[in-house]
Amino acid sequence: MLLPFFQWLESLWLGQFIVSSNWLFPVIESVHLLALAVLGGSVLIVDMRLIGLGLRDRAVGEIARDARPWMKGALVMMIATGIPLFLSEPTKCYYSQAFWVKMWALLFALIYTFTIRTRVTRNQGIAHTEAMVRKTARLQMLVGALSIALWFTVAASGRWIGFS
Amino acid sequence: MSLLAFCEWLAATNGSIALHESLYMYPLVESIHVLALCLFVGLAVILDLRLLGKVLRGVPVSQVADKLLPWTISGFIVMVITGVLLFYAIPVRTYQSVWFRAKVIFLILAGLNVFIFHSGIYKRVTGWDMDARTPWPARRAAIASLILWGAIIVAGRFIAYNWFDCDIQPQSAFVNWFAGCVVAPLQ
Numbered sequence: 001m002l003l004p005f006f007q008w009l010e011s012l013w014l015g016q017f018i019v020s021s022n023w024l025f026p027v028i029e030s031v032h033l034l035a036l037a038v039l040g041g042s043v044l045i046v047d048m049r050l051i052g053l054g055l056r057d058r059a060v061g062e063i064a065r066d067a068r069p070w071m072k073g074a075l076v077m078m079i080a081t082g083i084p085l086f087l088s089e090p091t092k093c094y095y096s097q098a099f100w101v102k103m104w105a106l107l108f109a110l111i112y113t114f115t116i117r118t119r120v121t122r123n124q125g126i127a128h129t130e131a132m133v134r135k136t137a138r139l140q141m142l143v144g145a146l147s148i149a150l151w152f153t154v155a156a157s158g159r160w161i162g163f164s
Numbered sequence: 165m166s167l168l169a170f171c172e173w174l175a176a177t178n179g180s181i182a183l184h185e186s187l188y189m190y191p192l193v194e195s196i197h198v199l200a201l202c203l204f205v206g207l208a209v210i211l212d213l214r215l216l217g218k219v220l221r222g223v224p225v226s227q228v229a230d231k232l233l234p235w236t237i238s239g240f241i242v243m244v245i246t247g248v249l250l251f252y253a254i255p256v257r258t259y260q261s262v263w264f265r266a267k268v269i270f271l272i273l274a275g276l277n278v279f280i281f282h283s284g285i286y287k288r289v290t291g292w293d294m295d296a297r298t299p300w301p302a303r304r305a306a307i308a309s310l311i312l313w314g315a316i317i318v319a320g321r322f323i324a325y326n327w328f329d330c331d332i333q334p335q336s337a338f339v340n341w342f343a344g345c346v347v348a349p350l351q
Contacts (some may be wrong), residue, residue: 003351022327026321026322028315028323029321030318030321030322033201033313033317033318033321034317034318035200036198036201036202037202037205037206037209037313037317038206038209039206040201040202040203040205040206041202041205041206041207041208041209041210042201042210044202044203044207045206045207045210045232046208048235053230053235053280054221054231054232054235055223055227055228055232056225056231057227057231058220062220062222064221065212066219066220066221066235067219070178070213070219073175082300087170133305152199155198155199155202156195156199159195159198159199160191160195164192
């Protein structure tokens with residue numbers, strides 16, 4: 001059902017313009033990769049802290065607050081470059097399993113990041129008991145690990161689109 | 165033995181051929197190479213941005229460096245191992261790639277930048293550890309680092325494209341010289 005839509009997308013001016021150029025696809029792809037590095041750094045630094053690695057001496061809230069604008073900026077860049085990359089080969093993407101894995105993982109990762117993960121990194125409720133401290137640490141570790149797993153799936157399947 | 169001859173010998177080894185022709189190993193190695201970028205360049209960028217006062221302004225620079233460096237170094241080791249394997253799979257073409265050669269030059273410059281930073285201004289970090297905006301030599305190192313690693317990513321990605329490959333002639337004299345192409349003289 002989606003195939004005619006994807007074929008129509010392929011006929012659009014932007015995609016055709018990218019295909020007609022030798023350079024455009026690789027250049028956009030490079031910007032996509034540069035943004036990946038920034039996204040990776042700004043996501044990892046928070047997830048690592050949630051798991052109990054990296055900047056362990058700082059509050060989760062502080063790191064998350066500082067990293068957030070960079071994560072959002074990198075996400076905007078990823079999407080702004082990802083859409084033209086997709087528009088240059090929608091039919092190929094339609095038949096690529098990796099593409100669909102990436103899109104579903106991306107959907108989950110975005111929803112997860114801006115709901116559960118944001119809540120957990122913002123909630124800095126004061127733990128009164130030893131048990132509460134341990135419980136919070138366990139929850140944070142789980143949230144951080146799931147975030148890494150989701151974004152890893154997005155990145156790995158994204159790279160795999162190019163191999164299929 | 166010239167480097168080109170060495171690469172030709174390398175290309176004929178069983179391991180190189182196996183990796184080059186493998187259905188899954190090569191893409192797998194390349195994927196690890198790209199994903200390790202998040203760990204290595206991603207965390208290096210965080211330190212650079214801290215030096216520029218753009219992130220974690222309330223965290224001492226030495227704390228950011230100490231806590232993240234082991235991870236950055238781990239990421240770098242993964243990058244180097246997978247990078248060497250990628251070269252090993254396609255030695256001759258890579259050796260004669262203008263992008264690979266540019267990447268090696270940028271890598272050397274990036275290494276120099278790290279050395280200058282750590283043997284210079286960073287030795288006196290206690291004097292500016294809490295500064296949101298760090299001294300110019302530190303900011304200079306951060307800017308150089310961002311530009312160089314960015315250039316390394318782009319050059320690395322471009323190795324995959326064959327615009328300037330030696331077997332696609334004619335190329336400009338500069339490309340043939342920089343890529344070390346062995347071009348038959350015109351009749």
